[in-house]
Amino acid sequence: MTRVFNFSPGPATLPEAVLRQAAEEMLDWHGSGMSVMEMSHRGKEFISIHAEAEALVRELLGVPSNYKVLFMQGGAIGENAIVPMNLIGKTGKADYVVTGDWSKKSAKEAKSYGKVNAAASGEASHFTAIPKQSEWKLDPEASYVHICSNETIGGVQYHWTPDTGAVPLVADMSSDIMSRPIDVSRYGLIYAGAQKNMGPSGLTLVVVRDDLIGHALPICPSAFNYQTQAEADSMYNTPPTYAIYIAGLVFKYIKAQGGLKAMEAHNQAKAAILYDYLDESRFYRSPVAREARSLMNVPFKLKDDALDEAFLKGAQAKGMIQLKGHRSVGGMRASIYNAMPVEGVKALVAYMKEFEAQHG
């Protein structure tokens, strides 16, 4: 068995130790005589798995006690509707900061539920930078301000936390959750699809401050209502049990590695190897402004687009896959989430040098 270096933007590579444990426990979890997949979500075995996963989220992210941790379904695209259905009713309007394809999609979807104010947009820079907060046009009456902390397609990431005063800050952290320490108390709500840094697709993490719960629009489905789910401990409907179990194993792995500070150091080191090489090379380049460069998704361009196919083919032959950039921006993209080992990035840079030597 040879494992590849998988640079997919998501679903993405997972720690090998987690996959090994999942394989070993597949037919019989801890002597229960069952797979986790087969467990009633109301049984004591799964309740313990669920409680441990929640406790680890609280510990790793430092979630204050006045926030609920919910495990939901529908991914971040689901939350694009679920967030406004739950929060926009307070004043009927919300601010959106658009920094790329994902936050653009979020803003568009929210329009079905209230008035959406485009508080700022990075469109002028072709989404290669994040607008400074001094340029944002915030509405003090907004129900919330929505940002996307890391844009997987453009590869821009906030390296600062916006200050939205009394208006709750809502962040889609799908692609950088658990990659670095954050101050949860600065946010009203954080959501994230699991399939980048936490586990399999089909699970959404929501961390929401208590006072934001209970204002859902009447058309909000019960299964996607934060109040219903908070009151039922995320079990108003059957939760995605196996995905929660895998995420719990990933959380334990992160903790054993030293928690989010260790993850941040690991991610900074990996990204530096790649960006340093991009900056010194005359064959490759990063299109993103230095202060907004993502530690998770690193888009880059070759000097000549016509070489893209050969580059991808050569990478594939060396066991490095999913390096093709999103069709909307072209070029390449290396997604280097928590579970990408430094060896993967070193192997990529070694290959890039070799390719440059051949084609430069």
Add this chain to the structure above:
Amino acid sequence: MTRVFNFSPGPATLPEAVLRQAAEEMLDWHGSGMSVMEMSHRGKEFISIHAEAEALVRELLGVPSNYKVLFMQGGAIGENAIVPMNLIGKTGKADYVVTGDWSKKSAKEAKSYGKVNAAASGEASHFTAIPKQSEWKLDPEASYVHICSNETIGGVQYHWTPDTGAVPLVADMSSDIMSRPIDVSRYGLIYAGAQKNMGPSGLTLVVVRDDLIGHALPICPSAFNYQTQAEADSMYNTPPTYAIYIAGLVFKYIKAQGGLKAMEAHNQAKAAILYDYLDESRFYRSPVAREARSLMNVPFKLKDDALDEAFLKGAQAKGMIQLKGHRSVGGMRASIYNAMPVEGVKALVAYMKEFEAQHG
């Protein structure tokens, strides 16, 4: 390792062969160097897994070509809102036939989206029978008629297909999908959570006739809009990839067993062992009318409620778990889906006889 006989109503027992294969392929699916969990949903590997799962659904259920097969999220409770958000807009109203806790919940949720007519209810019989169609008060202008083909809590199941004329029949088949052959052409839409007969929780199967797609209310989230998902081959948002993979393995297992006719014979044989014993016993009894008895969920009562605890404890000691009935009806419930082997039911009846001999 000793595997238990797991009588959970869902998530529920899965075929051991499926779990073994999943364990073996966990770190490296078919030489890809990745777990299925790690695969991009846009990559050729996962696209092949997804296409095969869909093809097997079409083959096993005999889905006509003018129906779409969608893999979604949110479970049946999610669909309680998603169905009316997509379908009720046609005339603004819908008929619901209430035969137990699940269809009652469906009818209640639909009221947020249009006018709900309670066309019939089994409440007078305490949900131990299904009202005859001659007693239903159907509205010819309804956008659809909703039924639940099998109620997991009360243990009643339709053994006939309602005739709703030109009005589309919508069925929640969460707990009996793939357990017997059905004529899909008699339905406008079928939905089912995966966690009883198909795989892990977190995956919803939707089979919907083409002409019912495209009438969603403006407040329907894109991720839950049948049109958006049909146009994107269920990949408008990242689908629950691992759950689809496991469901695909289960579908292959069902096919290898002889398909849905073989499943029906297997399920009839298992249920007969249990019901025959319940009918001959003076210690246990089935509360359900004979013509409505479920082949999937068999609730039963002991002569004396005070013995319930001892019964459950004794069963657990023999490796038979999750036999406690739902709190709303009390007593016992044996859920005997496709993957429950006949040995499990025989072991249960042997234990019931032993318990009766001791306490009768």
